[in-house]
Amino acid sequence: MTAGPARQAMLRATLALVLTWALSPILWQALTSVKPDTELVILPPLLPAQPTLAHYTVLFEQHPFNQVLLNSFAVAGLTAFAALALGTLAAFPLARLPIRGKLLILGVVLGCSLFPAIVTVGPLFIIIRALGMRDTWWALIISHTTFALPLTIWVLANFLRDLPEDLYRAARVDGCTPWQGFTRVLLPLCRPGLAAAGILAFLFSWTEFLFALTFTATEAARTVPVAIVLFPGVHEIRWGEIAAASILVTLPVVVLVLIFHRQIVHGLTAGAIKG
Amino acid sequence: MRDQSETRTGYALLLPALGVLALLALYPILALCWLSLRHRILPFGIDEFAGLDHYAVLLQTPRFWNSLGVTLYFVGVSVALEAALGLCIALLLARNFPGAGWARALIILPWAIPTVVTAKMWEWIYHPDFGVLNYLLQATGLVSAPVNWLGTPSLAIHAAIVADVWKTTPFVVILLLAGLAMIPPDLYRASALDGASPWATFRHVTLPLLRPILLVVVLFRMIDALRAFDLLYVLTGGGPADTTETLAIYTYKILFQTLQFGYGSAIGVVMFLVVTLVSLLHFWVGRADFRRLAGRAP
Numbered sequence: 001m002t003a004g005p006a007r008q009a010m011l012r013a014t015l016a017l018v019l020t021w022a023l024s025p026i027l028w029q030a031l032t033s034v035k036p037d038t039e040l041v042i043l044p045p046l047l048p049a050q051p052t053l054a055h056y057t058v059l060f061e062q063h064p065f066n067q068v069l070l071n072s073f074a075v076a077g078l079t080a081f082a083a084l085a086l087g088t089l090a091a092f093p094l095a096r097l098p099i100r101g102k103l104l105i106l107g108v109v110l111g112c113s114l115f116p117a118i119v120t121v122g123p124l125f126i127i128i129r130a131l132g133m134r135d136t137w138w139a140l141i142i143s144h145t146t147f148a149l150p151l152t153i154w155v156l157a158n159f160l161r162d163l164p165e166d167l168y169r170a171a172r173v174d175g176c177t178p179w180q181g182f183t184r185v186l187l188p189l190c191r192p193g194l195a196a197a198g199i200l201a202f203l204f205s206w207t208e209f210l211f212a213l214t215f216t217a218t219e220a221a222r223t224v225p226v227a228i229v230l231f232p233g234v235h236e237i238r239w240g241e242i243a244a245a246s247i248l249v250t251l252p253v254v255v256l257v258l259i260f261h262r263q264i265v266h267g268l269t270a271g272a273i274k275g
Numbered sequence: 276m277r278d279q280s281e282t283r284t285g286y287a288l289l290l291p292a293l294g295v296l297a298l299l300a301l302y303p304i305l306a307l308c309w310l311s312l313r314h315r316i317l318p319f320g321i322d323e324f325a326g327l328d329h330y331a332v333l334l335q336t337p338r339f340w341n342s343l344g345v346t347l348y349f350v351g352v353s354v355a356l357e358a359a360l361g362l363c364i365a366l367l368l369a370r371n372f373p374g375a376g377w378a379r380a381l382i383i384l385p386w387a388i389p390t391v392v393t394a395k396m397w398e399w400i401y402h403p404d405f406g407v408l409n410y411l412l413q414a415t416g417l418v419s420a421p422v423n424w425l426g427t428p429s430l431a432i433h434a435a436i437v438a439d440v441w442k443t444t445p446f447v448v449i450l451l452l453a454g455l456a457m458i459p460p461d462l463y464r465a466s467a468l469d470g471a472s473p474w475a476t477f478r479h480v481t482l483p484l485l486r487p488i489l490l491v492v493v494l495f496r497m498i499d500a501l502r503a504f505d506l507l508y509v510l511t512g513g514g515p516a517d518t519t520e521t522l523a524i525y526t527y528k529i530l531f532q533t534l535q536f537g538y539g540s541a542i543g544v545v546m547f548l549v550v551t552l553v554s555l556l557h558f559w560v561g562r563a564d565f566r567r568l569a570g571r572a573p
Contacts, residue, residue, distance in 0.1 A: 011367070018364055019378060022385055025441065028407060029396045043410040090292035093285030103566070105289065107558065112300040114554045116502030118523045119543045122530050123306035124299065146299040149292060178284040207389035209505040214531060225391035229509055239399055246392040253387045261380035264387075268446070269453040 026250065033243035040239055055244035064219045065227070065245070072206060072223040072249070075137050079144040079205035080198045086145070087152030087197060088190070092182045094153065095160035096168055106157075113150030117210050128215055139215040140223065144208055148201035151267075155200065158270040159193030160186060196267030199260050203253065224249040304547065310540035317534040329541035339542065341517055342525040346549075349432065349507075349521055350500040353439045358493050360440065361447025366481075368448065369455040379452065386445035394509035397438040401425050428518040431511050435519055439506055443499070447492050454488035455481070487560070494557040501550050522546045 032040065034051040059065045093099055094106065124143055133139040163186060171181035212223045222230075228245050231238055257264065314325045333339050368379050385393070400408050401424040409421045424434045458481065466476045504523040507513065513520035513528065520528075526546060530539035 022382055025396050041405050086292040089288040093288050097281045097285035099282055099285040112296050114498050115300060116546055116550050118504050118526050119547045120303035122536055122540055123303035146295055178281045203387060209391050225389045228391050242395050246395055250388045250392055257383050257387050258380055261383060265449050268449055
């Protein structure tokens with residue numbers, strides 16, 4: 001295809017426009033987080049005249065933000081681990097073993113991922129209250145794992161499906177049990193699939209809000225998104241601190257996306273397109 | 276012999292995951308249906324059978340019909356905009372240019388960050404007094420006085436739609452980019468040899484081949500927008516005057532602000548049915564993928 005210089009310039013301008021639209025709100029939040037309170041209520045200038053880290057300091061000194069960050073990391077990490085463990089086990093038979101009712105099982109699994117969380121949150125709340133798990137990490141890990149599991153199974157089943165069939169057959173002929181064939185031959189080849197599914201489960205749990213809001217009551221288990229919404233403001237909304245907390249919870253996401261963007265894209269498209 | 280051991284191993288490996296889903300996803304749905312037939316108000320310890328009372332009340336409650344209307348409007352406008360915008364951006368990013376990889380990674384960010392952050396971010400941008408949107412609009416002379424974006428009934432829902440479009444268009448872009456990458460380059464070469472215009476190529480090569488994935492994406496986005504809770508709950512809380520109160524927000528308020536678990540569950544059932552309807556369509560469109568995954572097993 002030939003493209004004249006004028007066309008090239010127009011494409012570049014459109015691209016700049018798209019990236020500005022996608023990134024400027026995040027950038028604005030970052031600028032807000034380093035503006036002193038006095039500058040937050042005055043526009044212009046857009047850029048901070050005297051940038052400060054005061055909002056970040058307040059976050060850690062006046063709020064139990066360390067605990068909230070720890071909660072988020074622990075819940076998301078353990079959710080990713082649990083979803084991978086359960087999901088890998090289930091994906092292998094769905095992709096490779098002769099079992100009946102696969103279509104039905106896949107349908108149920110995918111159906112579960114489409115349930116609105118708001119619909120199950122009521123009954124889950126009653127269960128969690130009865131088990132005495134309110135305001136613990138476990139309430140969140142269990143509910144997040146349930147919701148992350150279908151996508152995990154789907155991504156891993158697609159990945160296993162695309163590995164050469166002969167690998168597993170050869171292992172079986174050489175005397176491996178199905179379990180050995182899976183753990184010794186297929187699983188080591190699954191690392192990219194595991195990374196994709198694990199990161200998606202982590203991101204889901206890291207950003208989840210409804211369960212985290214409903215099943216927690218104090219800083220003991222509260223995650224960052226809930227803390228941001230329930231920020232204590234006596235007289236006014238603390239926009240600077242909200243912005244600082246937003247940036248802190250966004251940073252790990254940015255790192256994951258920039259490093260693993262191929263795996264994330266692969267995971268998301270696994271279910272939607274014939275690969 | 277061999278097949279039997281494979282089958283047995285298979286069922287054993289499936290058991291934990293299916294057990295978790297049955298207990299924590301399917302059982303709550305059944306419990307929801309059961310709850311919707313009962314008067315259950317937690318703080319008063321009320322728990323008695325109600326039959327279809329809640330549904331009868333629901334059908335006569337203007338607030339319910341309002342929330343259904345708000346939901347459908349939000350879903351319809353958001354998803355239409357996301358599909359159109361997503362297609363344009365995907366076509367742009369599918370081209371080869373220096374830094375294309377970076378652009379394709381950066382575009383994911385709005386989708387990947389927590390929705391709560393999205394909501395707080397836009398709430399600050401829309402702020403009537405200190406918001407950057409009002410500042411930019413006034414500085415360029417587009418409006419003469421500050422606009423109360425989230426406090427004005429006719430504006431709030433559209434402000435929320437813009438935030439939703441900002442956040443979820445990247446998802447559409449990711450999937451359409453993958454779809455575009457699968458169109459054989461030969462088709463474009465053939466089309467260029469035939470002297471087809473870019474528009475004709477798009478219309479007769481790209482669009483027909485992209486249509487299946489586009490349909491899947493749109494249906495998935497519809498399901499997601501139908502159940503969207505975080506954005507509206509944080510951004511507007513359903514206000515002003517219930518103009519942004521979707522079924523999800525309405526359900527949540529009845530469940531956890533008034534603790535009427537019976538009546539709230541009845542709204543939940545209605546929402547579940549709406550989502551199921553779209554989901555069935557989604558399944559039917561994606562049926563080839565199911566068969567592929569399930570069918571070719573040894």
